[in-house]
Amino acid sequence: MSDEFVLDDIxxxxxxxxxxxxxxxxxxxxxxxxxxxxxxxFYDALDxxxxxxxxxxxxxxxxxxLTTGSVLMTVNCDPLATIVADTCGRHDTLGGACxxxxxxxxxxxxxxxxxxxxxxxxxxxxxxxxxxxxxxxAHNINFFMNVPxxxxxxxxxxxxxxxxxxxxxxxxxxDLLMLVSNCPQLNNPCNGYxxxxxxxxxxxx
Amino acid sequence: MTGYSIEVPGGAAESLRLRRxxxxxxxxxxxxxxxxxxxxxxxxxxxxxxxxxxxxxxMSAHIKPPMxxxxxxxxALASVTASSLDWHDAITGHSLPAAVERRFGPSxxxxxxxxxxxxxxxxxxxxxxxxxxxxxxxxxxxxFFTKIAPAGDERGTxxxxxxxxxxxxxVTLRAEIDLLIVLSTAPHxxxxxxxxxxxxxxxxxxxxxxxxxxxxxxxxxxxxxRSLELAERSYA
Ligand SMILES: [Zn+2]
Numbered sequence: 001m002s003d004e005f006v007l008d009d010i011x012x013x014x015x016x017x018x019x020x021x022x023x024x025x026x027x028x029x030x031x032x033x034x035x036x037x038x039x040x041x042f043y044d045a046l047d048x049x050x051x052x053x054x055x056x057x058x059x060x061x062x063x064x065x066l067t068t069g070s071v072l073m074t075v076n077c078d079p080l081a082t083i084v085a086d087t088c089g090r091h092d093t094l095g096g097a098c099x100x101x102x103x104x105x106x107x108x109x110x111x112x113x114x115x116x117x118x119x120x121x122x123x124x125x126x127x128x129x130x131x132x133x134x135x136x137x138a139h140n141i142n143f144f145m146n147v148p149x150x151x152x153x154x155x156x157x158x159x160x161x162x163x164x165x166x167x168x169x170x171x172x173x174x175d176l177l178m179l180v181s182n183c184p185q186l187n188n189p190c191n192g193y194x195x196x197x198x199x200x201x202x203x204x205x
Numbered sequence: 206m207t208g209y210s211i212e213v214p215g216g217a218a219e220s221l222r223l224r225r226x227x228x229x230x231x232x233x234x235x236x237x238x239x240x241x242x243x244x245x246x247x248x249x250x251x252x253x254x255x256x257x258x259x260x261x262x263x264m265s266a267h268i269k270p271p272m273x274x275x276x277x278x279x280x281a282l283a284s285v286t287a288s289s290l291d292w293h294d295a296i297t298g299h300s301l302p303a304a305v306e307r308r309f310g311p312s313x314x315x316x317x318x319x320x321x322x323x324x325x326x327x328x329x330x331x332x333x334x335x336x337x338x339x340x341x342x343x344x345x346x347x348x349f350f351t352k353i354a355p356a357g358d359e360r361g362t363x364x365x366x367x368x369x370x371x372x373x374x375x376v377t378l379r380a381e382i383d384l385l386i387v388l389s390t391a392p393h394x395x396x397x398x399x400x401x402x403x404x405x406x407x408x409x410x411x412x413x414x415x416x417x418x419x420x421x422x423x424x425x426x427x428x429x430x431r432s433l434e435l436a437e438r439s440y441a
Contacts, residue, residue: 049340054257055298059394064266064296064361075343077301090359094266094296096257101279105262105431118277135341139257147261151357153292155266 007202013195014184016120018128020045021176021202027081029180030167030199031088031144035159035192037183038143039097039117042072042080045175048132050074054093054139064149066091066141072170075138080176085169088162092142094149095157097121098185107187120181128177142183143168145190159189171205207412215403218328218389220335221410222247223380225440228286228413230377231349235404238370239393240349241299241325243333243342244274244282247383250338252276256295256345262428266355268293268347271421273381273432280439281381281432284422288376290369294348297363299325300394309401322401325391332387349376351393365395372404379413381436 005025011017013036021027029038044050053075058064060073067089072080083091096102099118103111118137125132144162149155184195212234213219223229231240246252255277263272269291273281285293305324306312312322329346333339350370356362392403416423416433423430 053298055296055345056301058363059297062363064355064363065359067360075340077303094257095261096255099258099277099279101277101435102255102258102262102275105258105275105279105428105435108431135251138343139255139345149266149355149357149361151355153265153267153355155260155264157261 005202005204007200009200010197011180011182011200012197013182014115014120015182016124017178017180017200018124019178021172021178023172023174024204025172025202026084026169026205027172028167028169028201029143030165030201031162032164032199033196034164034166035144035162036196036198037145037185037190038198039181039183040141040143041121041138041179043177044074044078044080045177048136048177050076050078051136051138052080052141054141058093064093066093072141079173081170081172083168084171088144088166088168090146090161091168092145092147094155095142095145095147096139097181098183103187111187114186115184117181117183121179124179157188157190159192208410210407210409212405212407213390214405215390216323216401218332219408220332220385220387221408223384223386223410225380225383226413226415228377228379228411229386230375230409232375232407232409233350233370233372233404234406236371237396237398238350238390238404238406239396240406241329241346241389241391242349243329243344243346243387245385246276246282247385250336250342250385252278252280253342253344254282260295262432263426266296268295271425271429273422273429274378275432279432280436282384283378283380284416284433286377286379286422289374290350290376292352292369293376294351294353295345297348297353297395299329299346299348299389300391301326304394323391325389328389328391329387336385348393350374353395365393365397367397379416381433382439
């Protein structure tokens with residue numbers, strides 16, 4: 001991959017992004033308007049089966065949430081990226097992505113035709129090609145999303161940790177493929193009931 | 206024949222088909238058992254257990270009765286109809302070959318014959334490959350009989366709870382569609398035991414009735430009921 005890698009893209013609400021991120025890149029995702037969930041998947045650019053694994057990441061760091069110092073692990077416990085800066089303070093590993101089907105389960109049949117993250121994930125994966133398909137869409141990170149896990153084992157989607165301009169910065173530990181859905185969910189507080197644009201920037205340190 | 210029972214020793218792996226409305230009871234044969242389980246729709250394994258969807262729809266970070274185990278397509282794959290334990294882990298994955306070797310030392314068939322230490326990943330992949338599936342089909346597994354407790358702090362710190370399961374503990378699942386189930390009885394990767402002494406489980410498969418109108422899963426949460434309804438529609 002190129003030595004002069006520069007990335008600066010705005011991803012509108014409900015849109016997606018897919019592309020390669022060279023090892024060593026400092027990748028920043030900015031919540032431009034606040035309270036916007038950014039559903040994100042990472043893959044080893046040379047082997048898509050060696051992909052981000054929420055559960056291996058959680059177990060290896062002994063904690064549920066992601067923040068500065070968290071190492072995102074693959075399904076083989078290879079490091080994909082390290083969070084090196086975080087002005088939000090907490091990111092979700094357990095909420096997964098919204099889908100048309102899970103919306104029906106959670107909110108009822110009237111939500112069946114609303115736009116969803118998994119629609120974006122599969123569409124972007126198929127556009128990218130190279131064999132990526134639904135079975136490669138594993139459990140994603142939700143940057144800027146607040147899903148507290150309580151001592152008694154409860155789990156809820158809540159509002160209120162992100163704000164306009166908050167960002168998370170990651171260092172790519174290997175050549176990556178990144179797949180993003182800027183979440184269009186309207187039925188819970190994860191986007192403040194008003195999905196908005198995000199910015200993705202990447203640079204060589 | 207409408208039912209059978211088999212024993213799976215500790216540290217082994219197994220796969221089975223479970224027809225709709227049959228029940229599968231896992232019963233531990235020793236202390237500190239762990240059963241890492243993957244679940245697929247038999248007619249289309251691209252549809253599989255989705256732990257995040259299961260947890261967020263039922264607002265629980267662990268598995269317990271009368272939750273349903275939901276697929277990525279919103280269908281209830283199975284209902285957890287009974288258990289002697291109120292907590293089964295679903296958020297810490299399973300053991301990898303390198304981690305097992307780091308912790309317990311090298312082991313091979315040549316040196317240890319059939320007592321060689323095979324990680325959960327080794328066993329799950331071995332079984333997945335038999336069904337035309339593989340590494341890309343791994344999804345977040347449930348760890349039956351294991352409890353990893355959240356501290357409720359800023360980081361969401363987790364801690365393995367020793368002694369959570371003892372011999373004779375059980376959990377019963379009722380298939381809500383035809384399933385392919387893949388499981389491993391290797392120890393949980395966070396289990397602190399010094400030695401490799403995984404407990405086995407007995408799998409009891411029985412004919413069960415369809416969930417009635419007063420079924421506990423149907424009457425627990427609206428989300429749980431809707432997942433059962435979506436499963437039933439595929440047979441309507
Ligand atoms: Zn979403």
